[in-house]
Amino acid sequence: MTLVNDEAPPAVRSAGRKFRAFTVKHLDELTARAGLSPEQRLATRAVATVLPFRTNSYVVDELIDWSAAPDDPIYRLVFPQPDMLPADDVAHIVDLLRREAPRQEIDAAATKVRASLNPHPAGQLELNVPSFGDGAVPGMQHKYDETVLYFPKQGQTCHAYCTYCFRWAQFVGDPDLKLAGDDAGQLRDYVLAHPEVTSVLFTGGDAMIMGESVLRRYVEPLLALEQLESIRIGTKSLAYWPQKFVTDPDADDMLRLFEQVVESGKNLAFMAHFTHPRELEPVMVREAVRRIRDTGAVIRTQAPLIRSINDDPADWESMWRTQTRMGMVPYYMFVERDTGPQDYFAVPLARAYDIFRDAYKSVSGLARTVRGPSMSATPGKVCVDGVLELGGEKVFALHFIQCRDADLVGKPFFAKYDPAAVWLDDLKPAFADRFPFEV
Structure with a gap:
């Protein structure tokens, strides 16, 4: 070339x-x-x-x-x-x-x-890695009751790396920073021992860097577990290497594995990461999306809001419209996480809300499945619902989409307005001495 x-x-x-x-x-x-x-x-x-x-x-x-x-x-x-x-x-x-x-x-x-770059945000090592049997489960995170994240050892790279990636520590060659596991039996046994778990998310890296035979070793043992409702695959392969599902040697085998998951009665959620409208334009992407959807899998789309790359409501409106037209489901707009080069890429929360709202108001109800802007912070996923005045004070309205304390999910709370704030830690509580998750 x-x-x-x-x-x-x-x-x-x-x-x-x-x-x-x-x-x-x-x-x-x-x-x-x-x-x-x-x-x-x-x-x-x-x-x-x-x-x-x-x-x-x-x-x-x-x-x-x-x-x-x-x-x-x-x-x-x-x-x-x-x-x-x-x-x-x-x-x-x-x-x-x-x-x-x-x-x-x-x-x-x-x-x-x-x-100095906070390589493991949100307490990923201290708070999220569970113990089971003789000790911690390598390559697993269990932050919310119903969902387990698993990092297969063979999936600890990507077809390409995003400059803003919050999992950058997985790729720098430092074993002390890496999350990885290779015991499919231990994953199955952990889920079976925790009936509250209804969803397993394979992430990394990118689970789709693996070949079909390797991914099958992790997925197949889970299909007999009645408690599981869904298997999720977090990936940017549709944007960075759609050939994975069209022309790669094991493309057909991979799609048959997807069909097997669906036929087992599980929802196969393909969590596709698209950051910019141009990633949706190639013919190969459209063919890959069609082939994945034909297996019965549901493709949900998500990405962070990134300064200098997609901090324009027109980009998000275009992505959500195109994704909906292609049969995908807009799912999340994230806030750039507090790790790596956050200072370079972060968009203030007030501006993030304006961008989200300007794009959201311009799409049909079918695309309004999307949620955001959402921060994946230590206590949970915090959504910025808006900026308003209450009792003469300008505030952010917030709520938890997910939370370590499930009782806080969906309950509104407020923070003092700060035009420079880019993360939850930058905010101070309004109308209270502390935030609900700090009590």
């Missing part, structure tokens, strides 16, 4: 192609194509020593508008930006790279920066 074509090829060109990944070793060549100067390319490499970089030929050839790079939203979606990290940290690593410092010294500097 040539990396200097000026025009993106038509979507159908990918049919039958094998997957080809681009990693840090390709970064200098690709960023040169985007018109970056040598100094800018070096700064980009510095950021990529801290945060993971991976993309592929489909994203490079068919989604990025290279004539608009580096400002193109898809380019910004997958390529590190020099100002994503504190300037002093970037300058230090740039200096190390420039003088070709030993790899050990560069890695130590990168590790130090990572430690």
Whole structure:
């Protein structure tokens, strides 16, 4: 593949192609194509020593508008930006790279920066990993009673990495930061021992990086469990490698596995991550969506609101309309989580609500299945319902969509209005000394 074509090829060109990944070793060549100067390319490499970089030929050839790079939203979606990290940290690593410092010294500097980026938000290690049998269950999170998250060891990468990804710590090669399990029997036994669990979500990374035979080893033992109502698969494969379901060697086998889940009486919820309308345009995506839906699976769509990529109501309106037309179900608009380069990508909650409302009011009722803007915070999923005046005070109206304390789900509460707030921790309670989840 040539990396200097000026025009993106038509979507159908990918049919039958094998997957080809681009990693840090390709970064200098690709960023040169985007018109970056040598100094800018070096700064980009510095950021990529801290945060993971991976993309592929489909994203490079068919989604990025290279004539608009580096400002193109898809380019910004997958390529590190020099100002994503504190300037002093970037300058230090740039200096190390420039003088070709030993790899050990560069890695130590990168590790130090990572430690400051809250690699595991919302108490993921301290609060969410359950104990069972002889100890903690590797690769499992159990935050809400009815839902278990499982991180298969073989699914701990993606077809491409998003620059804003809140699971970036899974991809940097540090085993102390990674969540991963490979014992399908332990997963089944844990669910069976916890009758309150009605849904299992396979996540990662991306569960769809796995081949059919590997995914089957995790899924099949769950199909006989009467208590389970749904199996969910969290994935961005429809946006980054739709060939997975159309032309990949095991595409048909994967779809037969989906059919088997549905035939067992479970709801197969395919949790598709679309961040920008352009990801929905290629012919290959539409064919992949059709084939998945034909198995009986339900495709629900979600993404975070990201500054410089999709912080425009027109983008969300376009996505929700297109997704509805294609038979998918708009599900969540998330707030960028308090991890990684949050300061670079975050949109203030007041602005996030305006963007959500402006898009929401412009779509039909069929697309208004979507919820948001929602923060996946330590106590639960907090939705911003609006800004209003009560008793002469301007406040945010909020409620829990999900909560560690199930009694708080759906109950409204209020926070003092703060135009600069980007996360729950930035807010102060209104009309009370503390928030309900702090009592």
